[in-house]
Each structure stands twice: as C-alpha cells, then as structure tokens.
Amino acid sequence: MRDDILNKPGPLTEEEWEIMRRHPDIGADMIAQHSALADVAPLVRHHHERWDGSGYPAGLKGDVIPFGSRILSVADSFDTITGARLYRRSAMTPIEGVEDISRRANQWYDPNVVDALRELHGLNPMEVQDRPEVPRRITALRVLRTNAGFSSLIAAIGVSSLGDPLTQVAALIWIFYKTHDPRLVALAFIVQAVATILVTGALGGLADRIPRRRLVVSLELARAAVLIATPFLIGPAWYLIIPILFVVSCINAVVQPAKQAAIPSLVPSGQVGKANAIVSATTMLAGAIGFGLAAAFLTRFQDPIDSRWLFIGDAVTFVLAAGIVLGIPNLGGGAVATKVSGAMRRSWSLIEARPYLVLSTLAAFLIPMSFPALFSLAYAISTDGSQAYSTLELVSSVGVFVGAVVVSRLGVIGSLRTVGAGLLLTGAFSLAIASTNQFWIVLIALLVASVGNPIYSVASQTALVEAADSSTRGSVMATRFGLAQTAGIIGLAVGGLITKFASPGYTYGVLGVGLVILALYAIAAGRSTVNPLHGAAYEEAALQQAKT
Known part of the structure; x- marks a missing residue:
C-alpha cells in the first residue's frame, strides 16, 4: 500500500x-x-x-x-x-x-x-x-458424538468389514482344496476385480438414482442370502464358487460407493475429511480382526471342508449391517433424473474432480506393483520367508491404520497438497525399501510407507466427494472405485513381471519413483480449500455463492 x-x-x-x-x-x-x-x-x-x-x-x-x-x-x-x-x-x-x-x-x-x-x-x-x-477444532471423536447417523453408518461398515475376510479366506481355501491349482485361486481374484469394473462402468449411477438406504439394505440382504446358500451349493459343485464370488463382488461394487457417497449427507461439510478418515481406520481395523477370526476358526476346525461355514459368518455380518443401516433416516440418493449408466462421463465433467481421478488412478496402478514384490522380497531378505512375509504384512496393516489416524488429525484433508504428502511419504520410503536387503530397515521403511497410503487415499476421496453434488456423488465414487480396480489389476501384473525378470527391489524402485513424481505434481498444483483454524469448508465455490 x-x-x-x-x-x-x-x-x-x-x-x-x-x-x-x-x-x-x-x-x-x-x-x-x-x-x-x-x-x-x-x-x-x-x-x-x-x-x-x-x-x-x-x-x-x-x-x-x-x-x-x-x-x-x-x-x-x-x-x-x-x-x-x-x-x-x-x-x-x-x-x-x-x-x-x-x-x-x-x-x-x-x-x-x-x-x-x-x-x-x-x-x-x-x-x-x-x-x-x-467454531471449534474438529476431532474424530466429535464427529462421532455429534452425528448419530454417521456413527450408525460406521458401525455398519465395521460389522460388514469384519465379515469380508471370512468369505475371502473361505473361498481361496475351498478352491485350492478342491483343485490344488494356484491358477484357479488367481482366477478368483480376477473374477472379483472384473465384476467391480463391469458394474461401476455400467451401473455406476445406481447409488445416485435409487435412495441409498433402500439400496444398501436390499443389497446387503441379497448378499447375505447368497452367502447362506453358498456352503450347500459348493459342496457338490466346487466351481460354483467362481460365479458366487462374481455376484458378491457385483453387489459390493454398488454398496461400497453408495456408503462413501452417503457420508456428506450425514456430517457437516467441514467434517467430511475426518469422517472419511474414520471410515478408513474402521475398515482396516475390522478387516484385521476378521482375518484373526478366520485364523482362529481354521485353527479350531482344521478340516478344509469346514472352511465353507465361514460364508455363514459373513452372511450374519451383512444381515446385522443391513439392520443398522435401516435405522438411519436418510443416506441421500433418489435423484431420479440421474441415469444409471454414464457415471464416468458425469464424473469427468466435474473439472475439480479430474486431477484427483487421474492421481488416484495412477497411484492405484503403482501401489499394487508392490504386492508380488513384497512376497518375493520376504524370501530374499530372510531365511524364513513365510514368517518374514507375515511380519511384513502385519507391519503394513499397522502402518495403514496409523496413517488413517494421522490423516484424521490434519486440518486440511481434501486438498492436492495432502494427496501429495501421502504419495511422497509412500514413494520416498518405497525407494528406501529398494535400496537395502536388511530386514529391519525394510520393516521400518514399509511401516512408514504404509502410513502414506491412507493419507493420499482419504484426501483424494474427500476432495472427490466434495467436488460432486448430491446427485452425482454416487457416480463419482463408483468411477473412482472402478478406475482403481482396473489400474490395480494392471499394476499387479506389471509388478509381477518386473519382479520376475528383474528383482523385487527394482519393482519398489519403479513404483517409488512414480509415486514421488505424482507427489511433486500434486504438491505444486495444490492449494488449501479448508479454513485451517477450525476445519470448516472454505472453497472458491462457497465464496462465489456468498458474493451473490
């Protein structure tokens, strides 16, 4: 002046x-x-x-x-x-x-x-x-205390996530027990991914067109009915597990984006990021407990034939989840003007959503490259490869949970800078993994790299759901889910090839460099959209509306 x-x-x-x-x-x-x-x-x-x-x-x-x-x-x-x-x-x-x-x-x-x-x-x-x-600083506990509908949704997500590992473990054990063919085990994974890609591409608008509470409750009960019938169907015909997994995955490809899209209708706009972080932490923790329950069941009942009763346990969790969701007054949806198809086109038309869709898709390609590499790396850095792999997977799960807690405490969540910070953390410590064969160094680097994963994913999901309006949130979440699955399959295959023809360290090096490049772009392009003092949404769109 x-x-x-x-x-x-x-x-x-x-x-x-x-x-x-x-x-x-x-x-x-x-x-x-x-x-x-x-x-x-x-x-x-x-x-x-x-x-x-x-x-x-x-x-x-x-x-x-x-x-x-x-x-x-x-x-x-x-x-x-x-x-x-x-x-x-x-x-x-x-x-x-x-x-x-x-x-x-x-x-x-x-x-x-x-x-x-x-x-x-x-x-x-x-x-x-x-x-x-x-205004007061928003904490995860405050989000749960002040939003009864969201607390109920979290309970439903936690219960259903508890059961998901039961079906996963039971299906893989049953297929291998009946066929002893690892290719058919791999086919089970591929079928689930293909189902997700097809449904999100063709029916991505369901979570917007149909009232979400009715949609989620009916599909959870349908999924439970399929799983209750599963032990009796696969007894005489094991191969029926493949189409059953396809159907269950089709249902999940609608239910999961519907639940994600419902969050903004259950919490104030400034609390969406915190809510997404709570969902991430709950899903990870419940999933870990679910795998523990599956392991405990298989320890008690060691005959592989008994594994099929795990499907019943998963069905119970879906019935409970449906009952909880039924008690939530409203989850949004019901936009009858929204078409069931064309979710990707509607999502791409949102200019604010484009960078997040691109970044999340590229990250979903790079990060799964580590899956085959981690298994091979465990045998390369330890004389007891199976024990080392179990330890590394446990540490990775702990890191993801810690990352979900960390991102819930950030003042600014739904921004490119937060996405970039998470990607940079994962990428930099992936490069650290690539540069050593020392077990303890790999263990520590994997822990920190895993912390970055939920930071980027929660930030990306928050930004996308805030960029959409009430009539397109389901489409955007379905598009993100489908793109991530597609990119993940390709990344998994590429990671396997690099690990086979080069080394697991080389695979971690490639994905580390890729994530760092994405992170630098996101950090450079990002800018804050949330008031840092109290977490309330603070976007140019809100300012423009206020001016008028």
Whole structure:
C-alpha cells in the first residue's frame, strides 16, 4: 500500500478507496507464495469483511467469513483506533476502543470475537440475540458424538468389514482344496476385480438414482442370502464358487460407493475429511480382526471342508449391517433424473474432480506393483520367508491404520497438497525399501510407507466427494472405485513381471519413483480449500455463492 494513501491526513478519494480495497488481495497473494504461510492467505484476504456483508473484497457475510479473518478484523480495528495515526489527532484509550468496537458487534464484527476482546480488558460479555456458535477444532471423536447417523453408518461398515475376510479366506481355501491349482485361486481374484469394473462402468449411477438406504439394505440382504446358500451349493459343485464370488463382488461394487457417497449427507461439510478418515481406520481395523477370526476358526476346525461355514459368518455380518443401516433416516440418493449408466462421463465433467481421478488412478496402478514384490522380497531378505512375509504384512496393516489416524488429525484433508504428502511419504520410503536387503530397515521403511497410503487415499476421496453434488456423488465414487480396480489389476501384473525378470527391489524402485513424481505434481498444483483454524469448508465455490 502506498504511503501517501496509508498516511493521508484527509479523507480518501474514490480512486484511493479502490486502491485501498485491493490491499487484502495483494497481501494474501504475497503470503500465498510461501508454502509455510499459504494456509493463512485466506485469513488475510478477508480480514476486512464485515459481519453484515458490507465489507470487502468479496462482501462475505456472517459465518461464511473465515473465523481467523474475524479475529484479524477486530484486532486490526482495535490497533487502528487506539494507536497514533497522522490522519487522527488523538487515539482512544483501550477501554474506549473496546466500547467503540462493541457498538458495532453483530454489524461489522462477530460478537463472539468482540466478547473475547472485552474479556481481555475485564469487561462483561454483551447481551446478543441469536449469538453465532463459536467454531471449534474438529476431532474424530466429535464427529462421532455429534452425528448419530454417521456413527450408525460406521458401525455398519465395521460389522460388514469384519465379515469380508471370512468369505475371502473361505473361498481361496475351498478352491485350492478342491483343485490344488494356484491358477484357479488367481482366477478368483480376477473374477472379483472384473465384476467391480463391469458394474461401476455400467451401473455406476445406481447409488445416485435409487435412495441409498433402500439400496444398501436390499443389497446387503441379497448378499447375505447368497452367502447362506453358498456352503450347500459348493459342496457338490466346487466351481460354483467362481460365479458366487462374481455376484458378491457385483453387489459390493454398488454398496461400497453408495456408503462413501452417503457420508456428506450425514456430517457437516467441514467434517467430511475426518469422517472419511474414520471410515478408513474402521475398515482396516475390522478387516484385521476378521482375518484373526478366520485364523482362529481354521485353527479350531482344521478340516478344509469346514472352511465353507465361514460364508455363514459373513452372511450374519451383512444381515446385522443391513439392520443398522435401516435405522438411519436418510443416506441421500433418489435423484431420479440421474441415469444409471454414464457415471464416468458425469464424473469427468466435474473439472475439480479430474486431477484427483487421474492421481488416484495412477497411484492405484503403482501401489499394487508392490504386492508380488513384497512376497518375493520376504524370501530374499530372510531365511524364513513365510514368517518374514507375515511380519511384513502385519507391519503394513499397522502402518495403514496409523496413517488413517494421522490423516484424521490434519486440518486440511481434501486438498492436492495432502494427496501429495501421502504419495511422497509412500514413494520416498518405497525407494528406501529398494535400496537395502536388511530386514529391519525394510520393516521400518514399509511401516512408514504404509502410513502414506491412507493419507493420499482419504484426501483424494474427500476432495472427490466434495467436488460432486448430491446427485452425482454416487457416480463419482463408483468411477473412482472402478478406475482403481482396473489400474490395480494392471499394476499387479506389471509388478509381477518386473519382479520376475528383474528383482523385487527394482519393482519398489519403479513404483517409488512414480509415486514421488505424482507427489511433486500434486504438491505444486495444490492449494488449501479448508479454513485451517477450525476445519470448516472454505472453497472458491462457497465464496462465489456468498458474493451473490
């Protein structure tokens, strides 16, 4: 700001006022150039907004104004009226300044911020009608406590995730027991992936068109019915397990995106990222417990024939999950104008969603390359390969759970920068794995690399669900799910080939370099879209709407 305007003793001309009104934008743009201060830039940009909407530069009103900007507004005014200025003969005393600002509470200033200033000077709070709520930092526990519908959804997701490993273990054991052919075991994985790809491509809009509660409950019960019949069907004809897995995976390809798309209808917009992190942690923890239950069952009943009764256990979890979801009043959906097909086209039409779709697809290609490499690496770095592999898988699961907890504590989740941070963590420590044959170094590097996985995936999912509206969220989630499955199959195959013809270390090197490149792009292209002080959504779209 020019000194001749800032220190002018008389009133400003209209032209000078126009220059004055640009200084918040100029200051914010300068601050935004420094990555360590970028999150503060929105607070500077809007510190001259007024509570009644008469401020500048955007004319924001009420709680649309970032909370930090409201604090800066009061602090800036107090400093101005109590400090010496060339254009004013005398300054107010601190108490006079507080009283002057108090007279403009609920007009220029947030009354809660004004009361904080009054408290600092020993004055009683004002009597204000319809006092706004003071924003508080959002925690995972607060998300669960204040959103009963989301808590019920988490319970349903946890219960169904508990049962998923039961079917997975039972199916693979049954196929190998009957055929002793590992190719048919691999076919079971391929069939499940193909089912997901076909359904998300052709029927991705189901989660938007049909009310999600009805859709999820009916499909969970249908899945349970299929699994209850499974032990009796595969006894005389083992090969029926293949089409059964196909049907179950088709159902999952609708149910999982529907549950993900339902989250924004159950929590406020500023809590979506925290909610997604809770879902990730719950899914990982419940899945680990499910594998433990399967192992305990097989230890007690060692005859492979008995493994088929695990399907019944999984069916019970789906019935319980359906009952829980039935108690949730609304999960969204029911957009009758949305077509069942064309989910990918609708998703790609959302410009804000494109970078996240591309990044999540490329990451879904690179990360599965590690699956065959990790198995081969375990035998390369240890004399007891099977024990080493089990340990590495356990450590990887712990890392994923820790990552889900870490991302839930971040102030900014649904942003390219957070996506980039997760990818960089996974990529850098994948390169560390590639550079050593020491078991303990690999163990530690794998733990840290696994932490980055949920950070990037939760951030990407949050950004995508926030970019969509209520009529397209199911389509976007289905598209993401289908693209990830497609890329994952290709990545798995490529990883197997590189591991076979080169080495597991080389595979980790390739995926590490790829993830670091993606991370650098995401970090460079990203910018904060969430108010860092209290986690409320803070997007350009909201600002544009507030201006009008």
